[in-house]
Amino acid sequence: MVFQTFEDQRAGRDPREVPGFWDEPGLNRGVPRGDIIVEAPENPTGWQGSGPSIATDDRPPSEATSGNRLLTVLLFFAGLATSLALWLFETEAGAVNDTATLMMAIGRITGLAGGYVLFIQLLMMSRVSFLEEWVGARDLLRWHRWLGTSLVVLVGAHVVFIIYGYALTAETGVVDQGLTMIKTFPNMISATVATGLLVFISFISIRTLRNKLNYELWHLIHLTGYLVLLLGYGHQVAMGANLSGKFADIFWPGLGALVIAALVWGRLIEPLWLNSRHGFRVAEVVAEGANTFSIYIDGRNLEKLPAKAGQFMRWRFMTRNGWWQSHPFSLSAAPNSQWLRLTVTAVGAHTALLAQMRPGTRIWAEGPFGTFTAQRRTRRRALLIAGGSGIAPIRALLEDMPADTIVIYRASRPDELVFREELEDLAERRDAWVRYIVGSRNDPGPRRLFTPEGLLGLVPDVNRRDVYLCGPPGLVGAAVQTLHELDVPASQMHLDPFEF
Incomplete structure (x- = not known):
């Protein structure tokens, strides 16, 4: 065996190179x-x-997404400022005049911010391909995690300050006031369940805990984020003193409609169109190495599939034991008009079973996703x-x-x-x-x-x-x-x- 330093003849070699x-x-x-x-x-x-x-x-x-990221950040903070302005527009001058009203004001502001961040979180979970192409998959993931932590902090602050403000007004204990609000205020039971779900999702998203869960369980738990919106929206409308008025009557429902439309488009319409157009099926499973195999996929009109080398798609193989779960796998060869190829390393029960699939197995796919491309x-x-x-x-x-x-x-x-x-x-x-x-x-x-x-x-x-x-x-x-x-x-x- 011959050892070789990377001595090359390229111009402009870095002077910090260590020859040999x-x-x-x-x-x-x-x-x-x-x-x-x-x-x-x-x-x-x-x-x-x-x-x-x-x-x-x-x-x-051309430069990738720096301008897109900046514009997205500006739009996010513009929406956040608009959400917080609802409190300013609907609060009379001099209304905050003691500790109790100050606590309730902080509670309402953090509640509005938390509601807005929840909508944005769900928008980032919508899988609308435009968002990933515009911002970048890695930035979306990083923002999703950062906003998840922010959401828990905001909702926690909302609960604490609101209860404390009401307790000061009623001259009662914080715990007693909290129990009274849950029992008597409209939609508070569902809001309490939503808060508990949110805290649980955030807890299992801590990296050390997340790494101990298999992907299927983590993904299933993460989907309960949709329940947080459904359970919490009634509370926002029923108890949101700052969600009434001409502007609020347009802005908040409009934001909710935008998020729902994105979820329907990204989670339902786009996948339906993709699979009806291409009809993906397993063509062949080929062993590649130690616990590694490739899945060749054929389908209709593959030349029209808007995928690039380096991207991934979510694949749901319609087998008896695997139809209920989808996994992200990258393409291991540049897309062409004849076939697609995934390469999988068997690291769990699901991936091990994929090696046993028969040709002709139907596949439900979503995507393509990711900006890990030559472009x-x-x-x-x-x-x-x-x-x-x-x-x-x-x-x-x-x-x-x-x-x-x-x-x-x-x-x-x-x-x-x-x-x-x-x-x-x-x-x-x-x-x-x-x-x-x-x-x-x-x-x-x-x-x-x-x-x-x-x-x-x-x-x-x-x-x-x-x-x-x-x-x-x-x-x-x-x-x-x-x-x-x-x-x-x-x-x-x-x-x-x-x-x-």
């Missing part, structure tokens, strides 16, 4: 895996393409980093990338490497580079990969490339930290971590 980092003497002494080697007769774990590049438009696409590229060259089953969208993306693309593929064992032949064929045709980093996280190569010196040793011009990262959150997080240390702008990082 990957071929230090004794780097692999006693370690049969875990480092980069070029193609060799025994256990090859590296490949450099050298063939003619396929013609491709090498112009950097988001902002530089002329790219670096693709995959960890484990994250190779699926990376493999697809390589078909859409320009010449001189570098692929780094991280795996724990050699038998976990999939698509080697395809990757090397694409590298040969596109004049790309593929580097395999194989071994446990304690082996020299993997340990040094996500250090500034190690990554520069492989990709000297990394801060002049777009970087696409897909894999477990730990790998993506380590890579992002290293990229920050190497002054790679956030606008050049495109992330697709495996998390929900």
Whole structure:
């Protein structure tokens, strides 16, 4: 086996490069895996393409979504300000004149803000494809989590301040006042249940707890967020002193109608149209490697499917044991007019059963989703980093990338490497580079990969490339930290971590 540093002839090499980092003497002494080697007769774990590049438009696409994100943030805060203005419009001057009225005013303001944030949360859960294309899937997920925490805080503050304000007015205890309000105020029982559901959803969304739940259970619990809206809306209308008046009579129902329309469109109409148009079915299931297999899918009019390499779709396989659950799987090959391909690693009961599906099995699909695509590229060259089953969208993306693309593929064992032949064929045709980093996280190569010196040793011009990262959150997080240390702008990082 021959060790090779990433010595290249590209112009503008970063002066921080450490020559020979990957071929230090004794780097692999006693370690049969875990480092980069070029193609060799025994256990090859590296490949450099050298063939003619396929013609491709090498112009950097326009800046991705920064302007869209800014406009979305401005619209969000404009809507929030409008919601809070309802209290100002409907509150007479001098109405807040003591501690009790101040507490109730704070309670009403936080209640209005909480109601608005709940509507926005559900809007982000609507799966309307326009939202993901406009903002970006990762930003939507990050905002969804941030707003979820904010929603719990706002609703909690609303409950505490309102009860305390009424208790001061009635000159009674807080607990007694709270029980009285639940028993006597209209729609308070349903509002109490909604609050309890909201707290529970937020509790199980804490990362350490979420990671202990299987995806199906977590997703089912998360869907109860719709009940929060249904149970809480009556309380908002019945008790919302600031939800009456000409403007409020238009704004609040209009916001609710917008959210419901988005949910119906994204969750019902778009999927119905997609599946009636394409009629997806399983064509073949093919083993790829250790616990990994590909599902080939055929259908009608696949050339009209608006999917891009790197995107994912939600797939519901209509089998006896799997029809009731859908899972997100990325396309592992660029879409074409003949077939689609997913590549799955069996990590649970559901994914293990998928390997046993028969040709002809019907599929219900939703999507495509995600902005992990070549169209988001902002530089002329790219670096693709995959960890484990994250190779699926990376493999697809390589078909859409320009010449001189570098692929780094991280795996724990050699038998976990999939698509080697395809990757090397694409590298040969596109004049790309593929580097395999194989071994446990304690082996020299993997340990040094996500250090500034190690990554520069492989990709000297990394801060002049777009970087696409897909894999477990730990790998993506380590890579992002290293990229920050190497002054790679956030606008050049495109992330697709495996998390929900």
